[in-house]
Amino acid sequence: MLGLGCAQIFGFDKSYDTEGGADGRGGAGGGDGGGATASSGAGGATASSGAGGTTASSGAGGGGAGGGGAEPACAVLEVMPGESLDLSIIDDMEDEDLAIPEGDSAIPRGGDWFMDHDESVDGIHEPVNEPDLMTPLDPPRGDSLVALRTSANDGFRVWGAGVAVYVYYDDYGDASEYRGITFWARAEEGSSRRLKVMFVEQQTRHTGGICDNANDRCNDHFHKHVVLAGDWKQFKIPVECLKQGGFGQQFDAPAMDRLWGFYFSFDPRQEFDIWIDDLAFYR
Structure with a gap:
């Protein structure tokens, strides 16, 4: 799976309209997510603590996932x-390295991070070498010495660009014991800050055999946007706060018992330069 930035292979060689309102669906897709949404995974012990964001309310509660x-x-x-x-x-x-650890769950985990973007000829997505996604922090963020860094210009015009991680060896795994995911992130000066986080699972994934892929009804993944800042902040995304974009086949709730992984992406024409660290499930 590493380095497969081919939209044609994964079903992202399409142009999608933008969802109405502030919570658009124009960005993210690539690698496996599809047209306009993606997701993120988990595993392991406790996350390192680090410089925390400023004030915030917890993100629990909210509208139904469907x-x-x-x-x-x-x-x-x-x-x-x-x-x-x-x-x-x-x-x-x-x-x-790009591989994720097996984690502390009874469900076997194992996957990799990868970069993905549409095929726009003017798009530039960095780093050039995918293993260089993992970048030393200077200065460190508390106990954390390394984080993922990726950037792109505004030249991606179809669904955008971002990074993703698949989480389970056997395509899908049971993550239903978790309430959601959490991660630390920040944006460099001049970067777009509206990051789309997509949960990719069997119902919406175009290779899952459930949604109607023949009629372009797949890849409308459950997702949530977060707004990054210039300093490090910790975010959490409860499953109950996820929703679909509305352009594809609709489901009542994300299938967390059949989870593939996560996408972190930006919409078309969005220049970005961001850091992500300490991705985890939470109970």
Whole structure:
């Protein structure tokens, strides 16, 4: 799976309209997510603590995962200072490679990070060498010495660009014991800050055998946007706050018992330069 930035292979060689309102669906896709949405995975021990963001309300509660408007509690997803989460690390990046550890779950995990983007000829996505995604932090963020860094210009015009991680050896795994995912992130100066986080699972994935791929009804993944800042902040995305974009086949809720992985992406024409660290499930 490493380095497969081919939209044609995974079904992202399509142009999608933009979802109405602030929570658009124009970006993210690539590798496996599809047209306009993607997701993110988990595993492991506890996440390293690090410099925490400023104030924030916890992101619990909110509208049902199947559609409808999100409740106000889902609008602000920064983790509160002093808030304690029971974590199962997906990847803390400290080993500086693309593979994720097997984690502390009884369900076997194993996957890799990869870059993905559409085929726009003017698009530039960095780093050039995919293993260089894992970048030393200077200065460190608390105990964290390494984080993922990726950037792109505004030349991607179809579905955009980003990074993804698949989480399970056998395509899909049972992550239903978790309430959601959490991660640390920040944006460099001049970067777009509206990051789309997509949960890719069997129902919406175009190779899952459930959605109607023949009629372009797949890849409308459950997702949530977060707004990054110039300093490090910890975010959490509860499953109940996820929704689909509305352009594809609709489902009542994400199939967390058949999860593939996660996408972190930006919409078309969005220049970005971001860092991601300490991705984890939380209970």
